[in-house]
Amino acid sequence: MPIKFFIVSDYKNSSYHIRLPILLTVAVLAGVLIGANFAEPKANRKYQASIQKFTQLMEYIENDYVDSVNTASLLEETIETILDKLDPHTVYIPPKDAELAQSQLRATYDGIGVEFNLLRDTLYVVTPLSGGPSEKAGIQAGDKIVTVDGENIAGIGLNNRMVFDMLRGPRGSQVTVGVVRKNEDEILEFELTRGAIAQTSLDASYMIDDKIGYIKVNRFAESTYREFKAALTELKTKGMTQLILDLQNNSGGYMSAAIGISDEFLGENALIVSQKGQSAKYDSEARATKDGAFQEGALMVLINEGSASASEIVAGALQDNDRALIVGRRSFGKGLVQLPFDLNDGSELRMTIARYYTPSGRSIQKPYEDGEETYNNDYYDRYVSGELFSQDSVHFDENLAYETTGGRTVYGGGGIMPDYFVGLDTTDNSAYVNRLVANNTIREYTLDFRDNHPELKNQSAEEFLATFDVTESMLKEVVALGEKNGTRFNQRQFNKSKDLMKYLIKARIAREIYGDDNAFYKVFNQTNEIYREAIDLFKNPEKLKEKSSGVLLQKM
Known part of the structure; x- marks a missing residue:
């Protein structure tokens, strides 16, 4: 499963958002971002002669080469080739993508405020975001946007980046969208004034029972710590004494947000993280407050395996502080810190300036010396080796052993190994159900x-969750829609994935x-083996006797 690193991704259960458009469906965040001063250019550069030679070479190509050459494009490729010789997380962002990259972790973006999905080459409004321009103008869930500023956009091969470019724009600017609505004979036109749309980074926050609270964080952005603190406070008022913090597939973000969240759990002066670079100005450490x-x-x-960076x-x-039980599978293994440097043409360089270290002193960065292809194939290698299914398949270098404050052994060199391993459960998964998800059949069915x-809106979400069942006739309708969308029915795989399909649909x-x-995750989390095991561990703490320190076991 190759992974390409971008500065930001927002894959949220196959929902595509204008507030954070997805660039790749399987992508993890490129790096941890911290604030620092830009480096001052040095007076004597060792590479001045090489730069002069390169400039001379480009001039010869521009002026004397036999064919016409796009030297600007050639230069872009040269930059990327240079950075490929460094680590996998140092990236160059061209001017056309820089604004998007910079906006990914902000608290707000400027746009019309809709969650959307592309079905059959048509832009569907999944829901207008609360308080946004679209909701105020009367755009409804289920509307199909077919024109933008008078130009047809249906059936032209739309992709998410095209939608982003059309519907986002400067705050206060206007855009007119044409909408096809069910039971309306004519296209409805809405003139929208783009506004500030809040971006959230908590997917869910709810009580599992009268003691156990649950918070799922999807990224570490500008507003993440504030959102987390508010959710934590609310759950405590509901009687929470045990918390599950879900960082599965959270690929990172701002270091400051990670430090802030860690601080809420640790005693005064406990070390949270340290970092060290080639230049001493990037050396620092963060400790907990009281x-x-x-x-x-x-x-x-x-x-x-999708938890990276700030996670x-x-x-x-x-x-390392023996404060929490880590449950799941080995994390991604990104222990490098990036800093953004603006370039003169509006492009951006995200360059690794330091390594970070956990409180025990370990670097969890996995090796990257064998090249980008090997680095990006790590998930596939874990799958083939059996690591995703069995803890016995995980091997660490004993020379990279460290100790927690309670004396437990932990390892550096390749991610965070959980205290309690939970193997990947594929018993109810199949290629058939994956195809139904990938071609948006299940999403299309649920929208319809x-x-x-x-009438379902007349009952509460709690009533729906307690009483609603996906029937056999509903499954037959999904199968029929899948065949219409080009997914051939497979009886054996259908039988295997039947229960999973019911969870997904509900x-x-x-x-x-x-x-x-919250309503989504209360159902969907029942398909997640790590989530289920964590609840079982809270209810049966005796299972942890060999996995945790005495202090940690007492808390459980």
């Missing part, structure tokens, strides 16, 4: 189901009806 909001309650952190800072800080059953219907991610 005012953590959840320093005593029982805590589990969920990670997997690993949190997991490493809590593991929502539109055809408005979870998405809950989201479409109530616009509530």
Whole structure:
């Protein structure tokens, strides 16, 4: 499974958002960002002669080469070739992509405020975002946007980047969209004034039972710490004494957000993270303050192979301080810190300026000396080796062994190894159900189901979750729609994945009806083996006797 690193990704259960458009469906965040001063150019450059030679070469190509050459494009490729010789997380962002990259982790963006999806080459409004320009203008869930500023956009091969370019824009600017709505004979036109749209980084926050709270963080952005603190406070008022912090597939973001969240769990002066670069100005360490909001309650952190960067800072800080039980599978293994440098033409360089270290002193950066292809194939290698299924397949270098504050052994050199391993469960997964998801059949079905059953809005989300069942006739309708969309029915794989399909359909219907991610995850999380195991561990702490320190076991 090759992974290409970009500065930001927002894959949220196959929902595509204008507030954070997806660049790749499987992507993890390129790096941890920190604030620092830009480096001053040195007076004597060792490479001045090489730069002069390169400039001379480009001039010869521009003026004397037999064919016409796009030297600007050639230069862009040269830059990327140079950076390929460094680490996998030092990246060049061209001017056309720089604004998008810079906006990914901001608290707000400027746009029309809709969550959208592309079905059959048509732009569907999944939901207008609360308080945004689209909601205020009367755009509804289920609307199809077919024109933008008078130009047809249906059936032209739309992709998410094209939608982003058309519908986002400077705050206060206007855009006119033409909408096809069910039971309306004519195209409806809405003139929208783009505004500031809040970006959230918490997918869900709810009580599992009367003691266990659950918070899922999808990234570490500008507003993440504030969102997390508010969610933590609310759950405490509901009686939470045990917390599951879900960082699965969270690929990182700002170091400051990771430090802030870690601080809420640790006692005063506990080391959270340190970093060291070639230049001493990038050396620093962060320690906890005395005012953590959840320093005593029982805590589990969920990670997997998609948890990277800032997620690993949190997991490493809590593991090394024996503060939380880390549950799941070995994390990605990104222990490098990037800093953004603006270039004169509006492009940006995100360059690695330091390594970070967990409190025990370990670097969790996995090796990258064998090249980008090997680095990016790490997930596939873990799958083939059996690591995703069995802890016995994971091997660490004994020379990279470290100790937690409680004396437990932890390892550097390749991600955070959980205290309690949970193998990947593929018993109900199949290529058939994956195809139904990939070609948007399940999403299309749930959107239509929502539109055809408005009466469901008359009951609460709690009532829906307790009483609604996906029937056999509904499954047959999904199968028929799948065949219409080009997915051939497979009886054996259908039987294998039947229960999983029911969870997926019910979870998405809950989201479409109530616009509530909590409702979605209360259903969807039942398919997640790490989540289920964490709850079981809270209810049966005796299973942890060989996995945790005495202090940690007492908290459990």
